[in-house]
Amino acid sequence: MKRNFNFINFFTIAAVEVAIFFLVMVFFNIESVWTLVAGLILVVAVVVYAKACKRQFSSFTGIFSSDKRTVMGVLLVLLLLYPLISPHMIRQNTYWLLILIQTGIYIILALGLNIQLGSTGVLNLAVAAFYGIGGYTAGLLALRLGIPAIITIPMGGIVAALFGMILYVPLYKTKGHYMALVTLAFGYMIVLALDNTEFTGGPQGLMGIPELKFFGYSFLTKPGGLHFYTNYYYFTLFFVLLAVLISYRFYNSWVGLTLATIRDDEVAAKCCGVNSNIWKGISFITGNVMIGIAGAIYAHMIGFISPHNFSFAESLFVVAMVILGGLDNILGVIIGTIILSILPEKMRVITEYRILIYGILLIVIPMFRPSGLFPFNPRRYHSSVAKVND
Amino acid sequence: MQNNKKRIFSCKNLEMNFGGLYALVDINIDIFENEAVGLIGPNGSGKTTFFNVITGIYKATGGNLYFMDEGLLGKETYDIAKKGISRTYQSSRLCLKLTILDNILIGMYNNQTAGYFDALFNRKKLIAEVKTFKERAIELLNVFNPDLIDKLFNPMGELPQIDRRRVEICRAMAGEPKMILLDEPSAGMTPDETAEMMDDIKKVRSSMKNVSIIIVEHNMSVISSVSERVIAINFGKEIARGTYEEVSNHPDVREAYLGKEV
Numbered sequence: 083m084k085r086n087f088n089f090i091n092f093f094t095i096a097a098v099e100v101a102i103f104f105l106v107m108v109f110f111n112i113e114s115v116w117t118l119v120a121g122l123i124l125v126v127a128v129v130v131y132a133k134a135c136k137r138q139f140s141s142f143t144g145i146f147s148s149d150k151r152t153v154m155g156v157l158l159v160l161l162l163l164y165p166l167i168s169p170h171m172i173r174q175n176t177y178w179l180l181i182l183i184q185t186g187i188y189i190i191l192a193l194g195l196n197i198q199l200g201s202t203g204v205l206n207l208a209v210a211a212f213y214g215i216g217g218y219t220a221g222l223l224a225l226r227l228g229i230p231a232i233i234t235i236p237m238g239g240i241v242a243a244l245f246g247m248i249l250y251v252p253l254y255k256t257k258g259h260y261m262a263l264v265t266l267a268f269g270y271m272i273v274l275a276l277d278n279t280e281f282t283g284g285p286q287g288l289m290g291i292p293e294l295k296f297f298g299y300s301f302l303t304k305p306g307g308l309h310f311y312t313n314y315y316y317f318t319l320f321f322v323l324l325a326v327l328i329s330y331r332f333y334n335s336w337v338g339l340t341l342a343t344i345r346d347d348e349v350a351a352k353c354c355g356v357n358s359n360i361w362k363g364i365s366f367i368t369g370n371v372m373i374g375i376a377g378a379i380y381a382h383m384i385g386f387i388s389p390h391n392f393s394f395a396e397s398l399f400v401v402a403m404v405i406l407g408g409l410d411n412i413l414g415v416i417i418g419t420i421i422l423s424i425l426p427e428k429m430r431v432i433t434e435y436r437i438l439i440y441g442i443l444l445i446v447i448p449m450f451r452p453s454g455l456f457p458f459n460p461r462r463y464h465s466s467v468a469k470v471n472d
Numbered sequence: 473m474q475n476n477k478k479r480i481f482s483c484k485n486l487e488m489n490f491g492g493l494y495a496l497v498d499i500n501i502d503i504f505e506n507e508a509v510g511l512i513g514p515n516g517s518g519k520t521t522f523f524n525v526i527t528g529i530y531k532a533t534g535g536n537l538y539f540m541d542e543g544l545l546g547k548e549t550y551d552i553a554k555k556g557i558s559r560t561y562q563s564s565r566l567c568l569k570l571t572i573l574d575n576i577l578i579g580m581y582n583n584q585t586a587g588y589f590d591a592l593f594n595r596k597k598l599i600a601e602v603k604t605f606k607e608r609a610i611e612l613l614n615v616f617n618p619d620l621i622d623k624l625f626n627p628m629g630e631l632p633q634i635d636r637r638r639v640e641i642c643r644a645m646a647g648e649p650k651m652i653l654l655d656e657p658s659a660g661m662t663p664d665e666t667a668e669m670m671d672d673i674k675k676v677r678s679s680m681k682n683v684s685i686i687i688v689e690h691n692m693s694v695i696s697s698v699s700e701r702v703i704a705i706n707f708g709k710e711i712a713r714g715t716y717e718e719v720s721n722h723p724d725v726r727e728a729y730l731g732k733e734v
Contacts, residue, residue, distance in 0.1 A: 328592065335591030335598055336584050339570075343578045346567035353527055353565075354643070355553040355582040364588065460571045460625040464599045467606060468625055 091145050092152055099156045103164075107171045109428070110178045118428060161319060165312045176309045183311060183383065185423040186318035187376045192403040192419045193325045193412065194372030199401065200409035201338060202365040203345030205262040208249070208269030209400050212242045212370050214276065214392030216377025221288040221387055222281075231294040235378045242374025243367045245272075250363045269394055276389040287388025294382045301382075314383045321379065325372055329412045332368070334463045341365050342410060342461075395437055402440040405447055408454025418455055477504040480540055480650055480684060481526075487534030488518070488525050488708070495521040496708045499535070503651065508677065508685045510699030510716070512692075514728050518708040519688040520562060523653045527559055528552045540650070554582050558644040559653035564636050566643075568629035572620060575628050575639055576609040577602070579646030605646075612642040615675050634665045638672060645680060652676070654687040658694050666691060673698050692720065704728070 112118045132139055146153055164182070169175045191213060198204045206212075216238035223229040223237055249268050253261055276282050283289070294301040294317065301313040332338050343351040344358045351358055381387050399422070407418025422440070426433045447454065462468035481503035488496035495518045503509060511519050524530045526537065528549040537544045539555055558579065566575050583605070586598040606624075613620045616638040623630075628639065637657055644652050657673065658666040670693070677683065689695045695702060696716040704712040704725045712722040719725055 331592050331595070336581075336586060337588055337591045339574055339577060340581065342570055342574070343567055346569055347565045349529065349549075350561070350565035350567070351578065352549040353529075353553050353559055354578050354647070355550050356578070357548075357550045458569070458627050460627070461574055462625065463602045464595070467599060467602050 091149055094145055095149065095152050096156050098146075099153070099160060103160045104171075107168060110172050110174075112428075115429060158323075162316075165308060165315050169308065176311055179309060179311045179315055181424060181427050183314050183318050185420055186315075186322045187380050188400070188403065188423050189322050189416055189419045190318075190325045190372055190376040190379075191400050192407070192415050193329045194369040194376065195400050195404050196329065196369075196407075196410065196412065196415045197332065197341075197365050197372070198369040199404050200411070200415065201333070201341040201345065202362055203409075204362055204366060205265065205401075206366070206369070207262055207266040207394070207397050207401070208272065209373060210392040210394065210396035211269040211272035212245065212373045213377040213380075213396070213400075214272065214387070214389065215245050216242045216374030217381035217387045217392070218276065218282055218288065218377075219374070220378035221291040221381040224292045224382065225288055225290065228292075231296060231382060234382070235294075235375060238378025238381075239371040239374040242370045242377065246367045246370035247363070250366055253366075254359055254363070266394070269397055273389045273392060273394075276392075283388070285389060287386065287391075288381070289386050291381050291385045291387070293385065314379075318379060318383075321375065326412065326416070328372075333410070333412060334461060338410075338461060345410075398437070398440060398444070402444055406443060406454060408456050408459075411454060411456050411459050414455040414459075477506065479503070480505050481538065483526075483535060483537035485535035486522075486525065486532055486537055488521055488530060489533040494708050496525065496532075499705070499708075499710060501703060501710075503684050503686060505650070505684055506682055507701075508673075508687065508699045510695040510702040511686055511688045511705070512690070512695060512702060512719070512725075513705040513711075515690075517706045517728075519705065520655055521708075522705075523559060523655055523686075523688065526552075526653065527557060556648075556650035557653065558647060558649040558651075560637070560640045560644050560655055560657060562655045562659060564640050566628050566636055566640055568627065570628055571625045572613075572628055572631070572639055573606060573609055573624040576612065576642050576646050577605055579643035580605050580608065582647050608646060609642065612645060612679075613639075615679050616642060616672055633660060634668060637661075637669065641672065641676065645676060645683075648680065649683065651684045651686070654685060654689075656688055656690060658689065658691045666694065670694050670697050692716075696720075 109118075109121065112121065136143075165179060168178065172178055191209065195206060195209050198206045198209075219241040220231075220234035220238040223234045224231070229237075249265065252264055256264060276287075277285050294314070301317070302310050303313065304310050305312055340351070340356055340361055343354070344356060344361055348358050377392075403419040403422050404415055405418075406414075406422060407416065408414035426436055460468070479502050481501075483499055483501055486496055486499040486501075487494070499522065501509075511522070513519055521530065525532050526544070528544065528547055528551070531546055539552070539557060542555065544552055544555075567578075584601065586594065586601045590598050609624070610621050613624075617635060620631075620635060620639070628636065631639065641654070641657070644654075654673065658669045661669060673685070673687070673694075674697075676685065685698075687695070687698060699716065701714065702712075702716050702719040703710060704719050704722070706724070706728040711724040711728060712719045714722075
């Protein structure tokens with residue numbers, strides 16, 4: 083009896099996810115802005131309706147929440163299959179492939195910033211600068227010293243973390259708003275330094291950064307006739323999954339709990355024995371490792387970086403993703419990033435007013451829905467700790 | 473008077489000067505193990521400042537203070553907490569966005585062994601430890617309000633005031649401290665809730681073997697029922713000490729609360 087039940091659930095989950103998968107590709111194909119807007123309004127309407135009629139749909143959504151492994155498994159399979167299926171379904175296939183890779187890089191960035199801002203409450207307005215430090219580290223090592231990618235990628239993260247330690251010296255024991263201002267200044271300083279140093283290529287930046295190469299396999303190869311971006315797609319997907327895993331493990335642990343209490347009430351945390359100064363530094367450095375690695379991947383993939391890729395506006399962009407998604411909510415941050423990365427690409431109208439719209443979002447969201455996309459998300463540590471009452 | 477009881481806390485000539493404003497002047501208090509001491513005084517007399525100085529939130533500007541024979545002067549709040557002092561706050565300092573379990577778990581921060589790298593690579597150890605600590609949290613909630621056990625994963629913000637206070641007390645007790653500072657636990661409560669709170673404080677002492685309490689209160693019925701001896705301060709200076717009867721009848725104490733007879 084139970085086995086049959088599981089099959090039905092499995093097919094329901096798989097069917098729904100595959101349907102969404104194909105709808106997304108339809109979305110990528112839509113040319114007319116008005117069809118698109120109509121489609122988006124429809125999606126939002128469905129979501130709002132579903133939330134309003136929560137009870138009627140609860141048995142349906144229950145299937146998804148009780149079998150998370152299947153949901154994740156099907157999602158993973160679809161993500162792996164995407165580059166193989168999409169050339170047959172999407173006209174501008176390689177364009178969207180690149181957008182998806184870029185989105186993946188932003189997800190890694192946003193998850194790194196989420197550890198700093200979402201979990202600990204450290205507003206790192208220099209996030210783009212550390213992104214750039216990761217990129218320049220990988221770019222310089224590969225370009226000037228011919229160092230292989232297997233070293234440049236982690237070095238991007240390590241050097242960004244080192245610069246994070248340097249920045250943390252003036253930040254130590256600074257409070258709240260002043261901390262944000264110091265990071266803001268640091269961000270500008272880094273970009274100015276990159277702009278004015280010959281060694282880093284000045285305002286023109288680095289050009290011709292070699293592509294990723296692992297064990298003789300060059301990422302410029304076209305696997306099975308597909309575009310070479312496919313290599314970067316799977317590579318970035320791997321790091322996105324790694325970043326998500328690390329984020330969840332930290333969240334569901336003493337680390338996540340400690341950082342959250344520092345964010346919510348630092349005095350109470352200290353009276354419980356938490357050395358908040360050290361922990362803020364740890365969170366800062368941990369986030370920077372992810373942010374730097376994202377930069378390193380970006381540098382190799384695009385092959386060209388310049389200081390104004392990593393401006394304050396770019397930092398605001400990433401901050402908006404974390405705030406929209408919901409501070410300290412990993413799933414929310416991922417979805418917020420996806421929305422803010424993919425939507426502008428589709429709606430040219432938004433791209434022009436992008437900074438204006440993000441600015442408005444950054445004002446409106448804390449006013450009306452400070453928790454972001456998702457409401458309260460309890461820390462469960464592990465399914466065996468949070469026994470679900472039957 | 474304290475026969476053969478070990479002294480766990482003492483302060484001598486303790487002074488707290490905020491740029492000319494003397495919040496504490498020449499405070500000399502000894503706390504012995506397993507006792508409950510009441511601290512009373514009108515608003516602004518320095519009671520919460522005293523707690524803040526003990527826990528290192530303010531650094532004393534004069535005198536000295538010791539806990540378990542170790543000096544506390546100049547030490548950081550987190551180091552002082554590790555020595556076995558915990559506290560509650562006048563306006564509760566709880567993390568309202570976090571779960572009830574999270575709020576109690578942080579009280580056991582000093583007892584954890586599964587750190588940063590265990591979170592990533594040794595989940596078994598972490599989860600086993602969280603489960604053990606969760607049992608301790610359930611043990612504590614059982615004493616104060618068993619209904620809360622079903623709500624372990626609910627947000628703190630949902631709870632009414634008296635339950636928030638209870639969770640705060642659970643947090644203060646969770647790490648098995650040697651001294652707990654209770655700062656106006658009945659503030660903002662109705663008479664019924666206050667009566668429950670008095671029982672709760674008695675439960676603190678009965679459920680933990682060797683814990684001393686300093687309790688700051690304005691509600692004299694709580695003080696008289698919970699504390700074995702009372703110290704009264706006004707304008708940062710001690711004005712009386714003794715049993716509740718002695719202190720409440722002391723002329724200086726009456727003057728401090730009720731004003732001078734003309």
